[in-house]
Amino acid sequence: MSRRLRLNAFTMNVVSHIVQGQWTRPDTRQRDYTSLEPWVELAKLLEKGRFDAIFFADVIGAYDVYNGNRDAAVRRAVQFPVNDPSALIPALGLVTEHLGLAFTLSILQEHPFSFARRASTLDHYTRGRVGWNIVTSYLENAANNLGYRGLPLHDTRYDRGDEYLDVVYKLWEGSWEDDAVLADTERGVYADPAKVHEIDHRGEYYDVAGPHLSEPSPQRTPVLFQAGSSERGREFAARHAEATFISARNIRGARANVDDLHRRLVLAGRRPDDLLVFQGLTVITAATEGEARRKEREVQEHLSDEGTFAVVSGWLGTDLSAVDPDAPVGDLRTNAQQGIVKSLAEAAPDKTWTFRDLIFSIANRRIVGTPEHVADELERWHVDGGIDGVNLTYTTTPGSFEDFIDGVVPVLQDRGVVQREYHEGTFREKLFDGRVGPRLADTHPGTAYRRKAVVA
Amino acid sequence: MSRRLRLNAFTMNVVSHIVQGQWTRPDTRQRDYTSLEPWVELAKLLEKGRFDAIFFADVIGAYDVYNGNRDAAVRRAVQFPVNDPSALIPALGLVTEHLGLAFTLSILQEHPFSFARRASTLDHYTRGRVGWNIVTSYLENAANNLGYRGLPLHDTRYDRGDEYLDVVYKLWEGSWEDDAVLADTERGVYADPAKVHEIDHRGEYYDVAGPHLSEPSPQRTPVLFQAGSSERGREFAARHAEATFISARNIRGARANVDDLHRRLVLAGRRPDDLLVFQGLTVITAATEGEARRKEREVQEHLSDEGTFAVVSGWLGTDLSAVDPDAPVGDLRTNAQQGIVKSLAEAAPDKTWTFRDLIFSIANRRIVGTPEHVADELERWHVDGGIDGVNLTYTTTPGSFEDFIDGVVPVLQDRGVVQREYHEGTFREKLFDGRVGPRLADTHPGTAYRRKAVVA
Numbered sequence: 001m002s003r004r005l006r007l008n009a010f011t012m013n014v015v016s017h018i019v020q021g022q023w024t025r026p027d028t029r030q031r032d033y034t035s036l037e038p039w040v041e042l043a044k045l046l047e048k049g050r051f052d053a054i055f056f057a058d059v060i061g062a063y064d065v066y067n068g069n070r071d072a073a074v075r076r077a078v079q080f081p082v083n084d085p086s087a088l089i090p091a092l093g094l095v096t097e098h099l100g101l102a103f104t105l106s107i108l109q110e111h112p113f114s115f116a117r118r119a120s121t122l123d124h125y126t127r128g129r130v131g132w133n134i135v136t137s138y139l140e141n142a143a144n145n146l147g148y149r150g151l152p153l154h155d156t157r158y159d160r161g162d163e164y165l166d167v168v169y170k171l172w173e174g175s176w177e178d179d180a181v182l183a184d185t186e187r188g189v190y191a192d193p194a195k196v197h198e199i200d201h202r203g204e205y206y207d208v209a210g211p212h213l214s215e216p217s218p219q220r221t222p223v224l225f226q227a228g229s230s231e232r233g234r235e236f237a238a239r240h241a242e243a244t245f246i247s248a249r250n251i252r253g254a255r256a257n258v259d260d261l262h263r264r265l266v267l268a269g270r271r272p273d274d275l276l277v278f279q280g281l282t283v284i285t286a287a288t289e290g291e292a293r294r295k296e297r298e299v300q301e302h303l304s305d306e307g308t309f310a311v312v313s314g315w316l317g318t319d320l321s322a323v324d325p326d327a328p329v330g331d332l333r334t335n336a337q338q339g340i341v342k343s344l345a346e347a348a349p350d351k352t353w354t355f356r357d358l359i360f361s362i363a364n365r366r367i368v369g370t371p372e373h374v375a376d377e378l379e380r381w382h383v384d385g386g387i388d389g390v391n392l393t394y395t396t397t398p399g400s401f402e403d404f405i406d407g408v409v410p411v412l413q414d415r416g417v418v419q420r421e422y423h424e425g426t427f428r429e430k431l432f433d434g435r436v437g438p439r440l441a442d443t444h445p446g447t448a449y450r451r452k453a454v455v456a
Numbered sequence: 457m458s459r460r461l462r463l464n465a466f467t468m469n470v471v472s473h474i475v476q477g478q479w480t481r482p483d484t485r486q487r488d489y490t491s492l493e494p495w496v497e498l499a500k501l502l503e504k505g506r507f508d509a510i511f512f513a514d515v516i517g518a519y520d521v522y523n524g525n526r527d528a529a530v531r532r533a534v535q536f537p538v539n540d541p542s543a544l545i546p547a548l549g550l551v552t553e554h555l556g557l558a559f560t561l562s563i564l565q566e567h568p569f570s571f572a573r574r575a576s577t578l579d580h581y582t583r584g585r586v587g588w589n590i591v592t593s594y595l596e597n598a599a600n601n602l603g604y605r606g607l608p609l610h611d612t613r614y615d616r617g618d619e620y621l622d623v624v625y626k627l628w629e630g631s632w633e634d635d636a637v638l639a640d641t642e643r644g645v646y647a648d649p650a651k652v653h654e655i656d657h658r659g660e661y662y663d664v665a666g667p668h669l670s671e672p673s674p675q676r677t678p679v680l681f682q683a684g685s686s687e688r689g690r691e692f693a694a695r696h697a698e699a700t701f702i703s704a705r706n707i708r709g710a711r712a713n714v715d716d717l718h719r720r721l722v723l724a725g726r727r728p729d730d731l732l733v734f735q736g737l738t739v740i741t742a743a744t745e746g747e748a749r750r751k752e753r754e755v756q757e758h759l760s761d762e763g764t765f766a767v768v769s770g771w772l773g774t775d776l777s778a779v780d781p782d783a784p785v786g787d788l789r790t791n792a793q794q795g796i797v798k799s800l801a802e803a804a805p806d807k808t809w810t811f812r813d814l815i816f817s818i819a820n821r822r823i824v825g826t827p828e829h830v831a832d833e834l835e836r837w838h839v840d841g842g843i844d845g846v847n848l849t850y851t852t853t854p855g856s857f858e859d860f861i862d863g864v865v866p867v868l869q870d871r872g873v874v875q876r877e878y879h880e881g882t883f884r885e886k887l888f889d890g891r892v893g894p895r896l897a898d899t900h901p902g903t904a905y906r907r908k909a910v911v912a
Contacts (some may be wrong), residue, residue: 013577015646024641031639034580034671036550060570062667070649070667077646081671083577084570091546091581094492113601114516114540114565121469121539124490125547144665145569183487185480188760190471190533193526209600211518211526215490215537304644 005382005417006389006431007409008102008278009046009401012057013085015077019282019299019364019395020307023077028396034083036091042397043092046099049405050419052431053100053131054092055225055391056085060109061141063314066306067321070141073314076307086118093126098422100431102131102225107160108146109137112167113208119222120172120214128218128426128438133225134240136161139314158232163203165240165446170199172221173440174449175212191215197451219426220439221446238264239445243276243431245391249365250349254279254385270443276388276431279381282395284368285407296368299395305356312359325356364393371407378408379417461838461873462845462887463865464558464734465502465857468513469541471533475738475755475820475851476763479533484852490539492547498853499548502555505861506875508887509556509587510548511681511847512541516565517597519770522762523777526597529770532763542574549582554878556887558587558681563616564602565593568623569664575678576628576670584674584882584894589681590696592617595770614688619659621696621902626655628677629896630905631668647671653907675882676895677902694720695901699732699887701847703821705805710735710841726899732844732887735837738851740824741863752824755851761812768815781812820849827863834864835873 015023015030023030029038046054062080063073073080085103092101101122105115123130136157137143180195199210226241228234237244238261248254254277262272284299286292305325313320318341329345348358367377381387394400412418423430426438440446471479471486479486485494502510518536519529529536541559548557557578561571579586592613593599636651655666682697684690693700694717704710710733718728740755742748761781769776774797785801804814823833837843850856868874879886882894896902 021644023646024644026641034673036546036581040550060573060669062669074647074649074652075645080669081647082573082669083580084574087546087574087577087581089546090492090543091550094496094547094550109570110566111602113603117516117538118540118543121543124539125492125543141665144663146567147569147663149663185482188477188480189531190479191530191537193530196530207600207603207605209597213516213518213536213538217490 004419004433005378005387005412006276006278007049007051007418008389008391009042009051009054010057010280010391010393011042011054011397012079013083013088014079014081016307017057017079018311018393019303020076020078020311021302021304022299022396025298025302025396027399029398030396036088038398039088039092040095042401043096043099045398045401045405047096049401049409050413050422051099051405052389053102053427055131055133056088056103057133058082058085058104058106058135059139059142060106060137061139061143061145063139063310064141065317065319066310066313068319072306072310076304076310078307078310086122089122089130090125093122093129098430099129100131100223100427101126101129102133102223104133104135106135106137106142107164108142108148108157112164112206113171113210116168116171117213119168120212120217120220123217123219123222124214128428130219131223131225131243131427133227134161134165135227138317154230155232158228158236160205161236162239163205166203166449167199167201167206167208169221169446169449170201171208171210171212172216173446174451175199175210176216177451178216181215218438219428223428223431234261234264237261238268238270238275241275242428242441242444243278243389245278245280246387247280247365248385249347249361251381251385254381254387258386268445270441273435274441274443277386278389278391279385279387280365280391280393281378281381282364282366282393283374283400283404283408284366284395285371285374285403287370287407289369289373292369296366303360308356308359308363312362315362320359323355323359325359326354329353329355329358371411374408375411375415375417378412379415382417460875460889461834461843461868462732462734463505463507463874464845464847465498465507465510466513466736466847466849467498467510467853468535469539469544470535470537472763473513473535474767474849475759476532476534476767477758477760478755478852481754481758481852483855485854486852492544494854495544495548496551498857499552499555501854501857501861503552505857505865506869506878507555507861508845509558509883511587511589512544512559513589514538514541514560514562514591515595515598516562516593517595517599517601519595519766520597521773521775522766522769524775528762528766532760532766534763534766542578545578545586546581549578549585554886555585556587556679556883557582557585558589558679560589560591562591562593562598563620564598564604564613568620568662569627569666572624572627573669575624576668576673576676579673579675579678580670584884586675587679587681587699587883589683590617590621590692591683594773610686611688614684614692616661617692618695619661622659622905623655623657623662623664625677625902625905626657627664627666627668628672629902630907631655631666632672633907634672637671674894675884679884679887690717690720693717694724694726694731697731698884698897698900699734699845701734701736702843703736704841705803705817705821707837707841710837710843714842724901726897729891730897730899733842734845734847735841735843736821736847736849737834737837738820738822738849739830739856739860739864740822740851741827741830741859743826743863745825745829748825752822759816764812764815764819768818771818776815779811779815781810781815783811785809785811785814827867830864831867831871831873834868835871838873
């Protein structure tokens, strides 16, 4: 755990992200996601609230596990339609000065050579405020959209991911030496050809000549996010990530997860504090407990069962359509249970829950109450759970982030838990409070591709 | 030829685009290309000057034909470094209201499924102002960067291009029916699953399941640009393009080119006016002839021989390093001439030229003089050459576009040749003065993938 709690706004370039059905409410602008304006307003608000970053999730296929088809996802706008999140970065960079701008891109989706250039371009335009969430795609439809003819096996995708990262590290860190750009107007020399290198990568999945087409951007490598929860996923995160997302069910689970990640980091030759751990949480807050509970009921009233079951089916890779939402979790006979549902039910914190409660709790871990109560809970996650930050899910937007910034942020600032001003510099420097420079920490494997200055 | 002359600002996300060496001048901001600000200012200026579009060229590799290596290109910043042009679109969309925003993307560079989503996202955010310049890449290095192990043969690239377009047409035009999006908050139904279709494309180069991830954007298919000059390239343009670039040496050549394109359009089942032809030109203008000539000398003084020879070598695919810049074009013995250089020299309009003059004339067809003189010349290209628009190259930026907008545009507006106000609607409607709706004309082959409404 580090001293301060970091705040990440978790969103997606969609109508409906995590908490399904809320797009139907009159007080949301989620249906207006194809306009830049709501995004611009959100980014300005988050910067006012001293959030570390706005973070865009992404998928490159439709959720089609529930009922074995995508109908529920299409009908309830469950992360579908889904527009390209990276297209928001330049516009949000233009209207903000400090906010970190992180987006997701699957390594199945774009060739590492052209992606490396795109990321460098975005890092230039935002003056070093870009983060990249590395994903390997879990939806079968994504692979079929991209010509992979059936999703590559889980571990094979991670092997491909390791090579993808080797390629982009070589381009970002190794291709251009620090003093390659001269911009010498007297001699008419922009860059020194002897200091701009091919990478000549030849691997199992990619052959890439180089050199990198972009000159070094402020961060060179964007801040690297990753969210793998499997064994192989955690190993990947411990090797590559500078920030990771966890979805622990409770504070004890968070602590176990954090400890496990720290252990893996040390095994990978990195320091425990080289990786920041963000817990996903939804906050519903209002001036009084009663008002907060009323807001929660409003969320529940608009909640889409079908949408929630569809998104969780996609995450688990298990069709939950045979599960009766109204049955109590103790009553496994009433449902055509598969192993995963049974084990979820057995782990449920409250045996009086219905399956609806259970599935919703997977989609959305909630803190509901006054700003003081929310701040207390977040401090417990921070101190006892050992997390470095919160990945804050909205229920409605606009709405959730305003409530949090107006109510909870000032309380956390008064307690010295949340920053009052941004640290100077790039996203990486801000996120690590200047403990790390604008570029990858020396312990990061990406630095292996840096060219050492030759001392005569 | 259509009634009005369209104006396209030709640029690239680089230090140095067409007229090499000018980046060294104190009066240019070309070295500041990694900041958004100069681009934002340029876009606002062009909209003030009633330009139809800002157009971004692109390459996805280094120019390495000259001397058999990329040293000259790196040294003189010849389209290298080169950042991603599409990353500029959202920011420029945010600060303009009418300007068309066109960028280049090679079909070798990105999978059609993810590109289709990115283009739709950009078309949403710009409210239908996106254009796409379809290229197939001519630089060997581009293919080696993207894992193609040696550039595919010219005609094979165009075959791949035809299939790439079939895929994106299916996604843009065919996947979502016009009334698929309901956004019905009462029933909680965002889209009708029966009206969102897989494309299930299985081809020689691509297998793509679908459905398209983006709901229909204002234009669905962005305005399609293309610039092929070979037989196969012109055939491709006649089939797919709505606007094309030519680089005729003179007005007679432009007319021949335009006539040839119109003939090919008719053979492809389209109308001659379905394709707008833009001629590439550089204008150097000032209040007096003498001042314009002084500006031209200033350009010549800063011109980089090495940079110019490097870029033209890349275009021709012929290493011009053995050519003596100071030799007269008549003196072929002094040069290690290959066929292409000999034929260029024989076609030179002025036999007293040096090879420097010849190579520079290939890079840059110039009109120099007072606004009235420039307007006269442009009217000749328009009326006698039959072109629909000009693709205007800058010598310096800021500089060239300001001079043109302050001097030449008002003269052309007074003559009724250039628009005073933008047509309403999308880029396509503006470009075609409302002759075409927001979406592809019915004669365009992309419309074959539209789903016909079933009338009961």
